Amino acid sequence: MTTSEKPGGKISAIVRACRLISRMNQANPEVPKSDALYYQMLANYYTRLLNAREEGKFIAAHTVFFPSEILYAMDIVPMHTETTTWMMALFLGEQAEILAAGAELGLAPEICSPHRGLAGAFALGALPRPDVMLWSNLICDNTAKSGELIMELNDCPGFFLDHPFQRSEAEEKYLISELEDMISFLEEKSGQKMDWDKLSEIVAGMDRQMELFREIGELRKAVPSPFHIRGFLQLLTTDYLCPGQPEATEYLQALRDELAEMVRQGKGAVSPERFRLMTLFVPPMYLMGFLEKMSQEYGAVSVVEPLFTRWAEGRLDPSKPLASVAKKASLIPERRSMYGPLGEEALKDITTCAEQYRVDGAVYWAFMGCRHTCATIRLFKDILNEIDVPMLVIDCDIVDPTINPQEEIREKLEQFFELLEDR
Amino acid sequence: MKALGIDIGSLTTKALVLDDGKVLASTVISSADDAESSAWAAMEAVLKQAALSPNEDLYIVSTGVGGKSIAFSRQPKAITTCLARGVNHLYPSVRMAIDMGAESSTVIKVNQRGRLNDWVNQDKCAAGTGIFLQQMAKLMLTTLEEMSELSFKAKSRADITSTCAVFAESEVISHVHREPPTPKEEIVAGIYFSVVSRIISLCKRIGIEKDVAVVGGVALNRGLVRILEEELGFEVLVPDSPQIVAALGAAIIAQENMEKGF
Numbered sequence: 152m153t154t155s156e157k158p159g160g161k162i163s164a165i166v167r168a169c170r171l172i173s174r175m176n177q178a179n180p181e182v183p184k185s186d187a188l189y190y191q192m193l194a195n196y197y198t199r200l201l202n203a204r205e206e207g208k209f210i211a212a213h214t215v216f217f218p219s220e221i222l223y224a225m226d227i228v229p230m231h232t233e234t235t236t237w238m239m240a241l242f243l244g245e246q247a248e249i250l251a252a253g254a255e256l257g258l259a260p261e262i263c264s265p266h267r268g269l270a271g272a273f274a275l276g277a278l279p280r281p282d283v284m285l286w287s288n289l290i291c292d293n294t295a296k297s298g299e300l301i302m303e304l305n306d307c308p309g310f311f312l313d314h315p316f317q318r319s320e321a322e323e324k325y326l327i328s329e330l331e332d333m334i335s336f337l338e339e340k341s342g343q344k345m346d347w348d349k350l351s352e353i354v355a356g357m358d359r360q361m362e363l364f365r366e367i368g369e370l371r372k373a374v375p376s377p378f379h380i381r382g383f384l385q386l387l388t389t390d391y392l393c394p395g396q397p398e399a400t401e402y403l404q405a406l407r408d409e410l411a412e413m414v415r416q417g418k419g420a421v422s423p424e425r426f427r428l429m430t431l432f433v434p435p436m437y438l439m440g441f442l443e444k445m446s447q448e449y450g451a452v453s454v455v456e457p458l459f460t461r462w463a464e465g466r467l468d469p470s471k472p473l474a475s476v477a478k479k480a481s482l483i484p485e486r487r488s489m490y491g492p493l494g495e496e497a498l499k500d501i502t503t504c505a506e507q508y509r510v511d512g513a514v515y516w517a518f519m520g521c522r523h524t525c526a527t528i529r530l531f532k533d534i535l536n537e538i539d540v541p542m543l544v545i546d547c548d549i550v551d552p553t554i555n556p557q558e559e560i561r562e563k564l565e566q567f568f569e570l571l572e573d574r
Numbered sequence: 575m576k577a578l579g580i581d582i583g584s585l586t587t588k589a590l591v592l593d594d595g596k597v598l599a600s601t602v603i604s605s606a607d608d609a610e611s612s613a614w615a616a617m618e619a620v621l622k623q624a625a626l627s628p629n630e631d632l633y634i635v636s637t638g639v640g641g642k643s644i645a646f647s648r649q650p651k652a653i654t655t656c657l658a659r660g661v662n663h664l665y666p667s668v669r670m671a672i673d674m675g676a677e678s679s680t681v682i683k684v685n686q687r688g689r690l691n692d693w694v695n696q697d698k699c700a701a702g703t704g705i706f707l708q709q710m711a712k713l714m715l716t717t718l719e720e721m722s723e724l725s726f727k728a729k730s731r732a733d734i735t736s737t738c739a740v741f742a743e744s745e746v747i748s749h750v751h752r753e754p755p756t757p758k759e760e761i762v763a764g765i766y767f768s769v770v771s772r773i774i775s776l777c778k779r780i781g782i783e784k785d786v787a788v789v790g791g792v793a794l795n796r797g798l799v800r801i802l803e804e805e806l807g808f809e810v811l812v813p814d815s816p817q818i819v820a821a822l823g824a825a826i827i828a829q830e831n832m833e834k835g836f
Contacts, residue, residue: 529779532692536781541692566652570690573655 161239161277162201168242169194185406189385192398193238200279203228209341212281212305214297216289216483217312218476220357220395221334224350225343230281232301234391236268237384237436239277240550246437249275250551256300263293263520264551270297273304283340284309285333289480290490291523310336316491318481326477350472353395357479358467360395363403365462368455370410372508375419376427376454377410380446381439383430383453386460390483425450426571429505429513429540431458431531432524435547441557449568455508457501458524459484489524498534505540512571513542514564518549541574543567575631575832579824580616580647581656582609582640585676585704586791588821589616591624591632592829599624600818609640613647635828637820639677649836651827653820654682654693660823661787662688665811669783672773672802672810673820674792676704681776683783692780696772699739704792706739710765713746714758718795724759725766725797732756732764742768766798770805777806787811789819 173190176182203210211222212230219229240246250264252271260267272278284307286298295311302309310333315322334345364386371378385406393399413419430453434442446452455461463482467475480486505513513535517525532542545563548554577592583605590600601620605612613636621628636647637656644650653673661671662684673680680695696703711718732749734742746765749756777786786806788799793816803809813819 532780536692544694566654566693569652569655570693573689 161243161245161272162197162235162279165235165238165242166194166197166201169197183405183409185402185409188398188402188405189389192393192396192402193388195398196392197238199228200230204279209283209343210279210281211283211285211337212278212301213285214287214294215391216294216480216485217285217287218330218394218479219392220350220353220476220479221330221337221345222285223394223396224346224353224472225334225337225341226346227337227341227343229392230279231391232269232278232297233265234388235278236265236272237388237550239268239272240437241439244437246550246552249277260551261520263291263518264548266293266297266520268550270300270304273301280305281307283307283337285312286310287312287314289314290485291521293520308340314480314490318491323474323477323481326480327473330473330476347472350476351469354467354472354475355469356395356397356400358469358475359400360390360403361462361467361479361482363400363407364390364460365464366407367403367410368461370407370414371454373414374427374509375417375422375424376452376508377413377418377420378452378454379420379443380434380453381443382406383434383456383460384436384439387433394479419452421447421450421452423450424452426511426568427452427454427509429454429501429508429510430456431501431513431515431542432518432521433459433549434514434516435552435555435560436549437552438557438560441561445561445564449564451564451568453514454510455504457484457504458489461500461504493527493530498530501531502534502538505535505538510540512567513540514567515542515544517544517546519546519554520548541567541570575633576626577825577828577832578617578620578632578634579656579821579826579828580613580634580636580638580641580644581653581818581820581824582612582616582636582638582644583676583791584639586817587612587616587638588818589613589620590818590821590825591620591626592822592825595829597822597825598626600815600821602815602817605640609638609643610645612640613644633828633832635824635831637824648828649831651824654680654690656820656823656827657682657789658684658690658823659688659826660819660821661789663822663826664813664819665785665787668785668787668811670777670780670785671787671789671819672777672793674704674773674788674790676791679703679773679776679790681773681780683780694776694779696776704790706742707765707769707792707795707798709739709743710746710762713743714750714761716758721762721765722795722797725762725801726759728757728759728763730760730763731767732760734761734764734768762797763801766795766801767805769798770802773802774805782806784808785811787813789813789816791817793817 169190173187176187208228210228215233222229249268249271252275253267258267284302288295389399461484465482535542579590581588587605588602591598634647636644637651637653641650682693683691685691749761788810
């Protein structure tokens with residue numbers, strides 16, 4: 152494997168793309184303010200990463216659902232590995248190159264493509280070399296194993312955060328002790344101390360963000376629903392990249408206000424609204440533009456994503472910052488239904504969502520690299536069938552376009568819309 | 575005005591003409607290189623068979639792999655929608671239909687009103703399709719009809735375990751050439767069983783619900799249908815002309831549209 156890429160070259164390209172989109176959005180009065188804020192937030196995140204080395208900052212690479220609140224509180228620059236791979240797919244269209252580099256490392260096509268991709272990106276030298284690698288078993292085996300390879304590729308130390316599988320007081324205490332160990336590890340490696348006051352501030356910010364996520368979820372219940380399909384990805388990356396950060400709160404507040412205004416005016420994301428859909432798992436990231444077009448063409452709007460954007464009820468307490476970071480892990484939407492035993496409660500939540508959001512049909516994006524979630528397909532199909540909500544299953548990959556051609560996806564969605572119309 | 579349904583498949587094109595709910599004629603012809611020519615030829619053939627003028631006023635609904643590219647069709651519809659309507663017209667009690675075509679297999683669930691409730695299809699691999707059976711017949715120097723008859727004589731089934739059509743072919747070759755060779759009827763029964771296993775696996779993905787109908791060209795294969803029944807554990811319904819069910823559904827939709835004034 153050769154590392155011909157200029158270090159951070161792809162990050163620099165992402166920053167340029169985000170800045171350009173943000174400037175274009177600001178200049179266009181038709182584009183909502185939240186869109187410009189979102190891209191500015193992304194540009195800022197990746198600019199911090201791009202400049203980190205020059206500014207002598209400590210860089211921590213971390214996998215998805217890792218509590219980066221702690222990194223922000225310690226003035227460590229985070230690098231969210233899976234999201235960064237998605238961004239390369241979305242903004243640069245360079246999936247083929249980074250997936251090929253992953254294949255060259257011996258990673259089979261059946262392995263989760265964001266993880267194959269991030270390994271490939273590190274092998275290409277396209278991402279800045281981290282000072283430490285942080286990873287956990289939340290949310291899958293791919294995540295649990297990915298860190299070891301990245302440590303090896305970057306010849307850097309790492310810390311594995313063990314998330315308990317069940318939810319009880321004892322397990323919460325265990326997770327807090329794991330977080331304490333991780334902080335000690337980071338303090339030792341970076342030479343920087345945890346700023347507990349700053350962590351409390353970030354926890355307060357995260358608590359506010361969770362409230363905003365819930366308010367946005369409530370607004371999406373309106374008929375017509377005001378939320379565009381592309382917003383799904385924006386909600387995900389906001390929490391993944393900037394938890395508890397003021398710029399994330401500013402973006403979410405702007406989005407909430409825009410949606411509230413649309414609801415007040417009776418405006419929907421699509422007009423006329425013909426089909427209200429529930430999205431299960433994640434659609435291919437590289438097809439967001441195509442899906443937005445189809446959404447407009449067929450009047451189909453995604454009103455709820457119970458596995459990804461529906462936060463559980465619960466508040467964080469800034470006076471207990473570490474306990475709150477641990478508690479957040481039990482409230483994230485993905486954790487409730489995709490990690491640990493899938494209980495009756497999680498299944499019930501799917502039908503509750505379908506009813507509360509007046510869903511006409513559900514689309515399950517069966518990501519072949521995520522086998523543990525694909526195991527839920529039949530369960531979800533059956534419980535939705537009980538309340539007469541049909542569910543379409545589309546085999547796909549989040550970032551690899553070679554798995555399922557766009558035309559095939561179009562055909563299946565058109566067939567599904569025909570089914571819904573005909574009922 | 576008459577209602578005409580056209581189903582353009584990869585091997586055959588089917589057309590059916592309805593007048594006030596009554597089937598006037600139906601036809602099955604080999605598909606040409608392009609969908610438009612196939613549809614045109616099927617329409618001419620069915621009109622001739624029904625003793626109707628080529629200039630007959632028609633409401634045409636098309637479906638199948640080339641359904642969207644027929645310029646003279648009023649409305650293209652998905653094959654699953656048409657199958658649901660066609661099956662419900664023939665058998666109102668049917669809740670699940672298995673369509674075994676040349677290049678793909680589809681399983682649909684139908685509600686009491688003849689509307690599609692769910693579907694699942696196998697279109698990524700040739701194993702479990704009509705073309706796979708044709709290849710196997712060629713390999714065994716026999717015809718599809720003879721294969722079907724042979725399967726009734728089998729006392730056991732040869733193991734054809736591969737999930738890929740290409741590897742399954744290698745397995746059949748090894749059965750033919752081993753010493754002593756596996757009896758031909760057992761190989762055929764094994765081939766049918768491998769196809770049936772894939773079909774049943776598709777059915778289970780959306781939940782088996784009785785009554786079950788089998789349609790599509792492969793449904794003409796009595797031997798395969800018998801093994802399907804053995805594995806399902808109950809009898810299935812097979813129409814006299816299983817290939818024209820989607821065209822029938824398309825014609826029914828055409829008639830409904832005419833009645834609604836669309």
